[in-house]
Amino acid sequence: MPKNLKQLSESPVRLTGGHRLCPGCGEPIAVRQILMATEDPVLVANATGCLEVSTTIFPYTAWNVPWIHIAFENAAAAASGLEAMYVSLKNQGKIDPDQNYKFVAFAGDGGTYDIGFQALSGAVERRHSFVYVCLNNQAYMNTGVQRSSASPLGAHTTTSPAGRVIPGKTMVQKDLTECMVAHDMPYVAQSIPGRWRDLVGKAEKAFATEGPSFINVLTPCPLGWLCDPSETVDISMLAADTCIWPLYEVENGEYKITYKPKEKKPVEEFLKRQGRFKHLFKGEDGAEIIKGIQEYTDRKWEALLKKAGEA
Amino acid sequence: MGKVMPLEGNNAIAEAMRQINPDVVAAYPITPSTEIVQTFAKFVADGKVTTNFVAVESEHSAMSACTAAAAAGGRVMNATSANGLALMWEILYITASLRQPVVLNLVNRALSGNINIHCDHSDGMGARDSGWIQIYGENAQEGYDNCIQCVAISEREDVRLPSMNCIDGFFVSHAYEMVEVEEDAAVQEWIGPYKPVRPLLDIKNPYTVGPLDLWDYYFEHKRNQLSAYPNAKEAIIEEGKRFGQAFGREYGLMECVDLEDAEVAVVALGSTAGMCKDVVADLRSKGVKAGLLKLRVFRPFPDAEIVAALRNCKAVAVFDRAASYGASYGPLYSEVAAAMYTRGANVPCVNIIYGLGGREIRPDQIADVYGKLNDIKTTGQPADPVSYVGVRG
Numbered sequence: 173m174p175k176n177l178k179q180l181s182e183s184p185v186r187l188t189g190g191h192r193l194c195p196g197c198g199e200p201i202a203v204r205q206i207l208m209a210t211e212d213p214v215l216v217a218n219a220t221g222c223l224e225v226s227t228t229i230f231p232y233t234a235w236n237v238p239w240i241h242i243a244f245e246n247a248a249a250a251a252s253g254l255e256a257m258y259v260s261l262k263n264q265g266k267i268d269p270d271q272n273y274k275f276v277a278f279a280g281d282g283g284t285y286d287i288g289f290q291a292l293s294g295a296v297e298r299r300h301s302f303v304y305v306c307l308n309n310q311a312y313m314n315t316g317v318q319r320s321s322a323s324p325l326g327a328h329t330t331t332s333p334a335g336r337v338i339p340g341k342t343m344v345q346k347d348l349t350e351c352m353v354a355h356d357m358p359y360v361a362q363s364i365p366g367r368w369r370d371l372v373g374k375a376e377k378a379f380a381t382e383g384p385s386f387i388n389v390l391t392p393c394p395l396g397w398l399c400d401p402s403e404t405v406d407i408s409m410l411a412a413d414t415c416i417w418p419l420y421e422v423e424n425g426e427y428k429i430t431y432k433p434k435e436k437k438p439v440e441e442f443l444k445r446q447g448r449f450k451h452l453f454k455g456e457d458g459a460e461i462i463k464g465i466q467e468y469t470d471r472k473w474e475a476l477l478k479k480a481g482e483a
Numbered sequence: 484m485g486k487v488m489p490l491e492g493n494n495a496i497a498e499a500m501r502q503i504n505p506d507v508v509a510a511y512p513i514t515p516s517t518e519i520v521q522t523f524a525k526f527v528a529d530g531k532v533t534t535n536f537v538a539v540e541s542e543h544s545a546m547s548a549c550t551a552a553a554a555a556g557g558r559v560m561n562a563t564s565a566n567g568l569a570l571m572w573e574i575l576y577i578t579a580s581l582r583q584p585v586v587l588n589l590v591n592r593a594l595s596g597n598i599n600i601h602c603d604h605s606d607g608m609g610a611r612d613s614g615w616i617q618i619y620g621e622n623a624q625e626g627y628d629n630c631i632q633c634v635a636i637s638e639r640e641d642v643r644l645p646s647m648n649c650i651d652g653f654f655v656s657h658a659y660e661m662v663e664v665e666e667d668a669a670v671q672e673w674i675g676p677y678k679p680v681r682p683l684l685d686i687k688n689p690y691t692v693g694p695l696d697l698w699d700y701y702f703e704h705k706r707n708q709l710s711a712y713p714n715a716k717e718a719i720i721e722e723g724k725r726f727g728q729a730f731g732r733e734y735g736l737m738e739c740v741d742l743e744d745a746e747v748a749v750v751a752l753g754s755t756a757g758m759c760k761d762v763v764a765d766l767r768s769k770g771v772k773a774g775l776l777k778l779r780v781f782r783p784f785p786d787a788e789i790v791a792a793l794r795n796c797k798a799v800a801v802f803d804r805a806a807s808y809g810a811s812y813g814p815l816y817s818e819v820a821a822a823m824y825t826r827g828a829n830v831p832c833v834n835i836i837y838g839l840g841g842r843e844i845r846p847d848q849i850a851d852v853y854g855k856l857n858d859i860k861t862t863g864q865p866a867d868p869v870s871y872v873g874v875r876g
Contacts, residue, residue, distance in 0.1 A: 213686040217551060228694030238683040240554055241693035242547055242577050249544035252537060253509060253551030258684060260506040260535035261557055267684065291547070294540025 175208070175372060183208035184236070191227040191234035196401025198391030198408060199223050199307045201365040203278065206305060206387070207237070209375035212274045215254050216240070219247035219279035219288060222314045223307060245287040248295035251277040251302045274379050275302035281322035282312045285348050296355045296384045303378040304386045306348065309393035317396040321346040324416075325468065326461045327448050329396070334451035339461060344468055352386040353422045359385035361421035361430075364408035370419055370430055377421070390417045398447020410442040415473040416465075420480065427480040436473070439466045485665035485730070492623040492655035495662045496562070496588050496648070497522035499630035501532055502670040505586075506557030506677070509537040509548035513567035514600045515652035516590035520562050542567040546574035546585075553583035554692050556682020558634065560585070564652060565592035568606045572613070578645045579614025580708060581693055584637035585645040587615070588630060591753065591804075592652040593840040601841020602652040604752060604804040607781070608814040614708065616646035616715050617782040619752045623660040626650040628732055634674050635722045641714040643680065651754040653841065665730055673729050712783040719780055736785040738777040739792050741767060745774025747856035748793060749835075750819055751802040752778050755844060762849045773853050778815070786822035793819075794828040798859040800852050804838045812869060833865045837872040848872050 175183070186207040193200050199222060207214060216239045218224045224241045227234040242250045255275045261267045279288055284306040292304060311329045312318040319332040325344045328334040332341035352360045359381040361374040371389065378385035392408050394401040411417035412431055416439055419431035440462060443449040452458035477483035490498065497519050500508070508527075510520040527536040539545045545561050553559040563571065568589060578585050593599040594606050607617055616636060620626045626648065633646040650656055665673075681690060696704060720735055727733025738756070740763055742748060751759050756777035766773040776792050778785075793799050801820070803813025810817065816834035823830060835852055837844050852872065859865050 215555075215683055215686070225695045228691050230694045230696045230700050233691035233694060235691050236689060238686060238689045239691045240551055240683060242550055242581075243573055246544060246547035246574070249539065249547035250551040252539070252544070253507070253548035253553075254555045254683065256507045256509065256535045256537045256548060257552040257555035257557045257559075260533070261684065263535070264506070264533055271686075273684070273686070290540060291544050294544055297540070298537065 180208050180372065186214065186236045187227065188234045188236060190232070192229060193222060193226040194395055194401070196394040196404045197222070198309065198365050198393065198404050201404070202305070202307060202371065202389045202391050205365065205368050205371045206276070206375040209372045210274055210379040212272045212379065214274045214276055217247050217250035217254060217275070217277045219277070219283035220244035220314070221280040221283055223278055223280070225314060244283050246291050247277040247279040247283055247288060248292040248304060251275050251304070252295045252298065252300045255300045255302050277302060277304045278307060280314065281306060281308040281310060281320045284308070285321045285346050293355065296352070296357055296386070299383045301383055303375070304384065306386070306388045307391045308388055309391050309396060310345070311393070311396050313393045313396045322348065325465055326452050328451060329448070339451055339457055349388045356425070357386055358383045358424055359421070361386070362388045362390070362417065363419055364390050364412055364417060366405040366408035367412065367419065367431060374421055374430070377423070396448065398450070399445055403445060407442070407445055410437065410445065413437045414439045414442045414469065416442050416469050418473060418476055420476060427476070429476065429480045429482060439469055485663050485669070487661050487663050489659050490623055490662040490664070491518065491657055491659055492626045492650050493518035493590065493657065494522055495623040495627040496630050496650070497526070498664055499627045499670070500560055501526045502665070502667045503558070503560070503631065503634055503674060504532045504671070505534050505560045507535050507537065507549070507552040507559045508561055509539050509545045509552065510561040510563070511539050511542045511545045511567065513542070513564050515592055515656045516562045516564040516567070516588065518656070519588055519590070542570040543574065546571040546578065549585045550574060550578045550581060550583050553585050554581060554683050556679035556684045558677045560588070562588040562590065564590045565594050565606045568610055569594060572610065575610055575613035575615060577693070582643040582708070582711070583645060584643055586630070586633045586637055587645065587647050589647045589649045590652045590656045591649055599840040600652070602654055602804070603839045603841070605806070607647065607649050608805040608807070610647070611782060611814060614644065615782060616644055616719070617649060618646065618719070618780055619649045619778065620655070621754055621757045621777065622655055623650070623658070623662050624732070626655060627662055627664065628726065628734065631670055631674060632722050632726055632734065636715065636718045638677065639714070639718045640680065642711055642718045644711055644715055649753070654754045669729065673726070716780070716783045716785060734779065736780045736788050737792065738779060740775040740777065742774040742776060742792050744772055746772040746797040746860055747853050748774035748776060748796045749800045749802055749849070749852060750776045750778060750789070750793070750815065752781065752804065752815065755802060755804065755838065758844070758846055759849055762846050762853065766850065766853055771853065771857070781815070784818055786818070787826065789819060790822050790826040790828050793823065793830060796830050798856040799830050799832045800835050800856055801832060802835045802837060806836055806839065831859050831863060831865055833859070833867070834869045835872050836869065842873050844873050
């Protein structure tokens, strides 16, 4: 059973306040919820990105757990190394056998969907026991909001700008969660910081999993999404309510939708709250793109319902 | 006492790794170092070591996993060559900066392009500024001995730097030689147990490894790192002596062959130095005052010691088995010449580029170089500061 709010509030603080992430950033909310989901000792491997640079500006650190950053594309490989040494020393009787250490890799969508994908795929194939968390804000926010393969259709970014001829990103995002399901992982999930019970529950399952697990968390970025910092949690919930970002999990190949909106909202509800889609609401071309986003969202949602045996 | 057995260079290193029994090995195969890892994998499969062997999906991940595993708190090794080292490049700097004592067995091979799997030193030379200790062995015995010494050198508390144990691809890696292999227990006793420094697995004392380091501290951290290299030089000398006391084969920063009264001398790395020894012996028998400086340690670069060894020569040739594209000279020459000039040694030096992509060099070609040095001794001026030996056209 997921912990209740009171229990969560009593959990050890593993990412402290005083870090320098932007106001309204979805990442620390997700990280704190995830790290509250286990009482076991946790070691963190962090890819280069907003979370890394903003929480560890020397001589300060916001981390209360052993933490390592090596580079951008290797959070999964670094976590492999930590876990490999743990397994080795434990097998040799050099580590307390009663302690059950957990390993977490945090990376953004750049370090996961793109440059870090190979290392992630390799580490998962090797079946290291670790939780990989993608903090997905759908662009390279740390370098100034460039498009990634997680950026959705129509999104304005600095390398897919909305101009007179090209209206933002012209391709849909890579479906990384399904790529990870295709790795036959024991546990794969998608969540948002807005539904804390959903996210913490999934993190608990991920930590309890033997072998690799993967959680893709949509973390709104006020800077890149051009939205109000106070609306981070609401906008993440709209992503779930429009089914643009369905909340579901796959345990040993079994799909389960963990949140089914009572009334599926149109995608405009999610898009119109963000400046990165502002150009789509001007003129017919934009309307066409929104229509395309709706069709894509519906098709993916229907397919998910089928996989979960709900259609 | 150890026993003498026929071993390829790669298997000699794998044998040393078996005896060292590292906690983690993470590696990805690449010619000509492949056999090190596959022989070691068999040791793992047969339960001859307690190592957790991680067969990663790339060299980039190999070095990433090794760096993190070392930071976690244990002994870590791997092996690679050429493009594999190039793919590790980004992480090489980080391993050294994080002061993790990883030992990498580097079987030297040409860097593409065009693709070539044979020996030259372009891989090691390319990584010369990454902060790793680099020790070049002449033969399989030295590959074995240096592998063991690298562990002790890297793990010294005043060093804590990663090291590369370099041997020449194919010429050493795939050639059988008689190698004296020490007793397992003696090797274990010589290296001693691993002493972790602030291991990440010490969960009671969490700390942050590899933070963001801006203009206000980065320079001081780099200066601190730079201060470890003189310590590394001392450590290499001390561990080389200690190795000699234990096993009878003593090592230093370099090996000087007939240099005391040499008028003409060459500087060489790796297996070529072995051939130079024969040429020197032959020339000496003919009355030529020839000498050889076999450089063992390229990083940290022992400039004072090199100048002391060469300053009384009348002419010197520096052999580079790598080119430095766009520079006027090969990498080893540039550093030797800079050391000579800086320390006021006015000896004419020439640069010999040879052996790229596995092109062999013959004793008569080396003897020719000594002949040219004899001319320079007379004229005082080299006709050509750089020459390419063994290349057509």
